[in-house]
Amino acid sequence: MSRSRPVAEGERGNPLLKSLTPLIVDAGIPVALYYVLSDGFGFGTVAALGWSSVVPALRTVWDLVRSRSVNGLALLMLAVNAVGLALSAVAGDPRLMMAKDSGVSSVIGIAILFSVRTKRPLMTTGLKPWVTKGSAAGNAAWDRLMAGSERFRRAERRFSAIWGTALLTECVVKVIGAYTVPVHTMVWLGTVLTVVAVLAAMLIAGGSCADPMEKMVKAEAEAEVEAGVLVEAEVAVLVEAEAERTAETGRADAGRGAVAVAEAGAGS
Numbered sequence: 001m002s003r004s005r006p007v008a009e010g011e012r013g014n015p016l017l018k019s020l021t022p023l024i025v026d027a028g029i030p031v032a033l034y035y036v037l038s039d040g041f042g043f044g045t046v047a048a049l050g051w052s053s054v055v056p057a058l059r060t061v062w063d064l065v066r067s068r069s070v071n072g073l074a075l076l077m078l079a080v081n082a083v084g085l086a087l088s089a090v091a092g093d094p095r096l097m098m099a100k101d102s103g104v105s106s107v108i109g110i111a112i113l114f115s116v117r118t119k120r121p122l123m124t125t126g127l128k129p130w131v132t133k134g135s136a137a138g139n140a141a142w143d144r145l146m147a148g149s150e151r152f153r154r155a156e157r158r159f160s161a162i163w164g165t166a167l168l169t170e171c172v173v174k175v176i177g178a179y180t181v182p183v184h185t186m187v188w189l190g191t192v193l194t195v196v197a198v199l200a201a202m203l204i205a206g207g208s209c210a211d212p213m214e215k216m217v218k219a220e221a222e223a224e225v226e227a228g229v230l231v232e233a234e235v236a237v238l239v240e241a242e243a244e245r246t247a248e249t250g251r252a253d254a255g256r257g258a259v260a261v262a263e264a265g266a267g268s
Contacts, residue, residue, distance in 0.1 A: 026056040031191040038184075045094040045183055053097075057082060098178035098186055102171045105194070109167030112160050121160035123205075131214045141220035152216055159209035163201045170197035
């Protein structure tokens, strides 16, 4: 989600999936690092949890530097991870550290839900490139629909609402698990819950929001092309009619001139 550059037309891969990949990566690498540090190198539970939490923060910083662009969700994830690392350094309680990780999802989920009431929901950063395919015609159609279609705007807001709800639900379940399930088990179970939440949000939001929006954008772009063709045809007809009128006027003027010459010759 940290990338905000436009997707070039014809670029391979799903832009939305590329935007959401960091969420999946941030869930997978830390859990693997935790087990490597705890089981392979003998780190304590708190130390292993703390060091594994560094990865998401470093990944977010690297993506921001590499893309040379920012978006609200990426900055939010970085801020939440930084606060989480600070809490990890002073907590010393593995269950509290697990609950802290759940707080990342809760803060992001709440922020996404609040952004639904704004003109630019946070998840639109990943949604727009997927819907428009990064083409100029698609982007123009998106802008026209945002300006003139309430149905389109509702779908855009609903997309972010689904994502925010999924992440907030994940947080609640993971906090409960952090205090009821053994820590060593909850590390991998928390990752499973994250992946399930992400996949569920992708399927539900994609089917109910993104796909209809993509069809609307495609129809709008095609209608604009057809309108342009009709305008060009009308202009061609008008040009041809004007040329015909000009030719008729010229022929009429030539006829009158010939008559005048003939009359002048007869008078002389």
